[in-house]
Amino acid sequence: MGVIHLKDIRVYSNHGCLEEEAAIGSEYLVNLKVWTNLMPSALSDNLADTVDYVLLNRIVKEEMAVRSKLLEHVSKRIIDRVFKEARAVVKLRITVAKINPPIGGDVAEVSVSMDVEREIYINS
Numbered sequence: 001m002g003v004i005h006l007k008d009i010r011v012y013s014n015h016g017c018l019e020e021e022a023a024i025g026s027e028y029l030v031n032l033k034v035w036t037n038l039m040p041s042a043l044s045d046n047l048a049d050t051v052d053y054v055l056l057n058r059i060v061k062e063e064m065a066v067r068s069k070l071l072e073h074v075s076k077r078i079i080d081r082v083f084k085e086a087r088a089v090v091k092l093r094i095t096v097a098k099i100n101p102p103i104g105g106d107v108a109e110v111s112v113s114m115d116v117e118r119e120i121y122i123n124s
Helices: 019-024 039-044 053-064 071-085 118-122
Strands: 002-013 026-036 091-099 109-117
Touching: 002 053, 026 053, 026 071, 053 071, 071 091, 071 109, 071 118, 109 118
Parallel strands: none
Antiparallel strands: 002 026, 026 091, 091 109
């Protein structure tokens, strides 16, 4: 088993429960780790034998562009798409962080993280 990690994908989006968040938006960082069997691609040197990180990055950017009130909701949409479009992924970990959240304090970021295994996720 191996891990492909996309670290600190930067996006600007309009997630949040407040109207000002919908209108103004803010910066987000997304970290995505996917577990898959990397031995076939290690042996073949063929992109078709692995999980394409360009696809993963595109999924994150497209789903982050769709407004959600909660970070949990956008995280689940990303999980759904990864499991649908990257069939070789057996487990993933996602963290979505809102930079400088409007919560009335000096907070660098707030984030949610989810760890999901395909077998458990699909059968639940």
